[in-house]
Amino acid sequence: MVALNFPTYSFRFKQIDGKAYIFDCIRKKFIQLQPEEWVRQNCIQYLMQEKGYPSSLINVEKEIHLNGLKKRYDIVVFHPDGSIHLIVECKAPNIAISQATFDQIARYNLTLKSDLLMVTNGINHYYCHMDWQNECYNFLKTLPKYTI
Template identity: 50%
Template sequence: MENLNLPTYSFKIKSELQRKLIFDSIRKKYVVLTPEEWVRQNFIQYLVTEKGFPASLIAVEKKVDVNLLPQRSDVILYGCNAQPIMIVECKSVKIKITQNVFNQIARYNMKLRVPFLVVSNGLQHYCCQMDYENKSFAFLPEIPLYANIKGF
């Protein structure tokens, strides 16, 4: 798989029926190793290992109804009060981060209303903090540590 702009992590990878599978430590099962899944698994490890997010407070491919249509958010992270605090949208390294990607995560956030949104293609990572009171947002220079946002 492609090198990413993230630390290097070890994963359990196996072949089955001419497909590569990667073990998802959050869902506790092997999933098909697509380019997007490679980014997602690395980004999850980054959040747990480098940013201190508890693995037990992470949901992967969680169903979110948007305009009565079921969608699946890549990663949702929860705070200490069991409320969602961050949505992460992962794309393959070959997908450029465009306004359409931000529109996708914004649709998920219409329902969840989290304080932090993250978009990554494994090479570029963007994090913005929402300000619902002032109807604005601000891009952050880096993804915050869990300890600093867990109470949001």
């Protein structure tokens, strides 16, 4: 897999029928290793190891309903009370982050109501804080560390 703009982390890999799989510590199973999954797994490690987010508050690849359509978010981090703290949208490294990517995560956030958003393709990372009063998001230089 391509080198990403994250610290280097240790992962468990295995081969099944000639295909590479990576162990997802949140879903507790091996997932086929595709470019977007590589970004997702590195991002999970970044959230836990660099930013201190507890694995028990992280959820990966779950279905949500938006305007009658079924969609899947990449990563959501919850507050201990069950409200959503952070939504992460992951793209493969070869996919440029565009306005459409921000529009996608903003649509998810209409339902999820998170205060923080992160968009990454593993190379470029963008962090935003929601300004609900002005109905916009403000870019941050970095993602805040987890605090209770």
